[in-house]
Amino acid sequence: MDKKEKTISIFKPYLSLRTDYRGGKSKKEVGASEQKVYKLSSNENLLGSSPKALKVIREGIDRLHEYSDYSDTNLRDALSTYYKGDLSADQFITGNGGVEIIEMIVRGFVDVGHEVIISNPCFGPYNMFSLKAGAKVHDVRLTDDNYELDIKGIHSKINDNTRLIFLTSPNNPTGTIISKHEMDIFMAGIPEHVVVVLDEVYFHFTDAAGYFIASKYVKENRRIIGVNSFSKAYGLAGLRLGYAYSTLELANYLRNLSRPFMLNSLSTEAAIAALGDDAHLKRTVNLIQKEKPFLYQNLDRIGLKYWKTQANFILTKPEMDADLFVEKMLENGVMVRPVANFGAPGCVRVTIGTHKANEAFIAALEVVLNEE
Template sequence: MEDIFNDLLSSFKSYILEDSTYKGGGKKVVLPNGVDAHKLSSNENPLGYSKKVKDAITNSLNELNVYPDNTDIRLREALVKDFDNVLTADHFVTANSGSEIIDIIAKVFLSEGDEVIVSQPCFLPYMAFTRWMGATAINVPMTEEYDYDLEGILKAITGNTKIIFLASPNNPSGNYIPFDKLTSFLDKVPKNIIVVYDEVYRHFAEASDYTSGVPFVLKGYNLIAINSFSKTYGLAGLRIGYCYAPLEISNYIRKVCKPFLLSSLALEGAIAALDDMDFVNDTVSLIKTERRFVLEELKKMGIKFWPTEGNFVLIDPPINDVDFTQFLLEKGIMVRPVSNFGAPGKVRISFGIRKANEAMLKAIKDLLNSELYV
């Protein structure tokens, strides 16, 4: 049997055998009676999801024996409306999560020997999905203040570069790329290179010079903007996302999209989510309010953190990240160490409802008054 396996092993791709499995923020912990658990490790929507989504999914349950729509056109038409009709349905591509959009992009643009450019700390699938295609991820690290080194990225471009990954706001650092800097950068990127612009946290950005990818797509830049229904809309469990790009790019990507790709529940849920702006506005308002509250309290405690436009904050914990995470976990607070994102020793904390945020802040205060902190 070992000889048979060895023969089979010769057919395996070495770059797929490498351990590159993405590990999420974990399930909510079960604690003793009287201790509340607050999951602030996965950037999930603290308000849950829209009642319109629940109604739409409930109404679809009686047809689970029937295939869903052959195409995603109804969802793409709903996205056109959501984007105020400045894009057409053909600009959009949908899939089972923003992560799958990244996977599809890697499949249609990368081959063995190609290169992509990433900037750590960043979302791990950028590198994992690149490796699965036999391509290489070149890291141009962010600055100490977690800003993109855009000039460094331009210098790192070679004849093998096919994709540049950018995120604004970026996960896990929360930083963003101002409109003028992004414009100047895109003007200098060779026309044969795709810029993937991850904007899944765009709804939470309030900087006056923040920009989505829309103006650049409309001007024909080779930019693909990635979005997800997991954050603002609270549909992480349905696994649905989308991107938009210039027509030449989006029409090309859609050639590999399978029929019946989206489940009927995901399709109806996403369409209903786009139809509930009240829920979206409530979510955005909560995150912005709680972001201001948490950052001010962290500042009072002397905890170092970085400015953020996302629904999370990156901190430098007062003790090592593993002990810090464990201490908070024992208090019922789940947070995310992000050394594997490329931010050694740092911890990402999602913003929740006020009760969760207060519990998290109290746990940090308890730590500062404990024997662990000297």
């Protein structure tokens, strides 16, 4: 080979970008014993998985030597039934968790030079995947302190290169929602070439009067995608299953990114069973509604700043350094999550758990804050 030959990089520049998003740690990663630590750091369901889902997993375990279904038709049929036929099976796409769905959406619509709008504090992967696709990301932050959408700010950033706008309701980590009134104003300023992604993975938990989901706008044939997950209310985070729905045009397009045998057989069957497990869902949602006032009262009494939530977690702001606070809470048996990498520096998010777990959280809080 000629020594003077110029080196040709095999690496895609944007894919090599380092981003600061890191998922919440597992108990194993922090060296926590199963019995002694309450994990309130990843918005999981502390009641566990849907029993109906667990049953089909146990029954299916002996069939793992067989391939799963080639495509996800059965799950999409079940989703269409779940949405009471408002959306046809072909309006859904499925993937390995909401995170994979978000990645598919970015891969589907974003090329180098395109622009994406996010509103921090928000879920980190919107930014991470967009940067890795070579997009310019505009962060139009939620308004200070009450975390409302800056609709005018977002509209002002839209140009011919804009492809995606990420919204989240209820939002992670703030627990706030976007009302239908706000969304109507927002959608009125969105041109045809921009796809709105409404991440609603916590939608089961909200009891707010003005709440809505993306299906309303899908039915009006707007270019909007609703993103969802089996990780939260259904308690199946470890299985990795998520889905999205949209207009036929967008869903058919995005399904071109699906791989053969993409979903594993057990998670598909478990998800279908979970969709029919109303009792588990009801228990889960009731628990969150019942525990919220208990936590609010205690946080008020202790004097820790927090934001009222429409999800299964609460955003707090301790006066001490957030990382130190998280470390001290772990020493006292409770895992909580610092959310600086969600655009909320100094804040810590806590998942609402069982009453026992929430009592442990409050007890640990009292120890940690009194040590100061």
